[in-house]
Amino acid sequence: MLSTSRPALPRLHPTSAFTRSELRARLADGVLVRVRRGVVARLDPGPGRRERLVLARGAAFANDATTAFWLSHSTAAVLWGCWTYRLQDRADVTQLTPPSVVRRDGDPVHLVARHWTPLPERDRTVLDGLPVTTLERTVVDCARTLRGAGALVVADSGLRLGADPVLVDTILTEAAGGRGVRSARQVLALADGASESPGESVVRWLVHEAGLPALDLQLLVPTWAGVFRLDLGWSDLQVAVEFDGAVKYSTLADGDATARFMAEKQRHDALVEAGWLVLRVTWADLDQPDRLIARLLAARRGRGRRSR
Structure with missing residues (x-):
C-alpha cells in the first residue's frame, strides 16, 4: 500500500x-x-x-x-x-x-x-x-x-x-x-x-458487503479532554470504528511510546465517558472478515438495546 x-x-x-x-x-x-x-x-x-x-x-x-x-x-x-x-x-x-x-x-x-x-x-x-x-x-x-x-x-x-x-x-x-x-x-x-487510509476503505466495503448501514467518516466528538476525530462510526448508536494500521508503540523511543500510550488512553477514556463504544480494527482483523462483522453486529445489537 x-x-x-x-x-x-x-x-x-x-x-x-x-x-x-x-x-x-x-x-x-x-x-x-x-x-x-x-x-x-x-x-x-x-x-x-x-x-x-x-x-x-x-x-x-x-x-x-x-x-x-x-x-x-x-x-x-x-x-x-x-x-x-x-x-x-x-x-x-x-x-x-x-x-x-x-x-x-x-x-x-x-x-x-x-x-x-x-x-x-x-x-x-x-x-x-x-x-x-x-x-x-x-x-x-x-x-x-x-x-x-x-x-x-x-x-x-x-x-x-x-x-x-x-x-x-x-x-x-x-x-x-x-x-x-x-x-x-x-x-x-x-x-x-474523506477516507484517510486504505484500511478504512476496506472496513467500509466489508460493512457494505454485509448489508449493514454505511459508516460515517471523520466524526468530530466533543469530550472533557477536547474534541476528537473518529475514523469511522455510526453516530446514531455512538459506535466508533478506529483503524489502527500505523506506528506500533514498540517502534518508538521509550519516552515517545509512553507518551503516545498515555495520550491514546486518555482519548479512549474520554470517548467512553462521552458515551461511545470504540472498536479497534487492525490489518489482521481484515483477514478474518466474518469475525470482524460479528463484532460490529454485536456492537450494534448492544447499543440498540441500550437505547430502548
Whole structure:
C-alpha cells in the first residue's frame, strides 16, 4: 500500500551489467527482480516493494513498446499515487486495438496484462514521461475490474487526490453495458475522498458487503479532554470504528511510546465517558472478515438495546 504521494520510478538495469554469478546471487536474495527479458530492477525491501515492482514492469514494457499504449488500471493507480489493496505484481497496459502478442523466449510469464478498448484523448495523459490513463479513467477502470475492497481503496484515494467525480460519472455512463459496470456503480456510489487510509476503505466495503448501514467518516466528538476525530462510526448508536494500521508503540523511543500510550488512553477514556463504544480494527482483523462483522453486529445489537 502507498500513501497519496506519487512514487519514484525504479531504475532499470540490463542483465549484461552484472556478472553471471552476481546476477544469480542478487536474484536469489531478492535485491534484483526480473522485469523483462534481459532487464532487472533493483528493489529495496520493505513497504511499497510490490508497487515499485509493478512500476518497474510498466517502465520496462514502455522501453520496448512499438505501438501506442497507456499504462492503466492498477499500474496507473500506483503511478498516480493511489492506495492499493492486494495488488497483483504485473503491469496493466491499455492499447487501442488487440495487439499481436508473441511472448519472447526467456520472458517471465504474467508480467503484463493487456487491455484493448477505445480510449478518448480526454482519458490520456503523461506522467514521468510515461503514457498513462487519467486519474478519472483509472478510477473507473479499477472500479470495473478489481474486487470490491480493492476497487474502493483505489476509488477513495483517487477522489482524495482530486479526481473529478462528475467526470468519473461521465466515463462510467459512457461504458454502460460493458463488463464490470454494474459492480463499478456500487463501488463509486460508496467512494468518498474523506477516507484517510486504505484500511478504512476496506472496513467500509466489508460493512457494505454485509448489508449493514454505511459508516460515517471523520466524526468530530466533543469530550472533557477536547474534541476528537473518529475514523469511522455510526453516530446514531455512538459506535466508533478506529483503524489502527500505523506506528506500533514498540517502534518508538521509550519516552515517545509512553507518551503516545498515555495520550491514546486518555482519548479512549474520554470517548467512553462521552458515551461511545470504540472498536479497534487492525490489518489482521481484515483477514478474518466474518469475525470482524460479528463484532460490529454485536456492537450494534448492544447499543440498540441500550437505547430502548
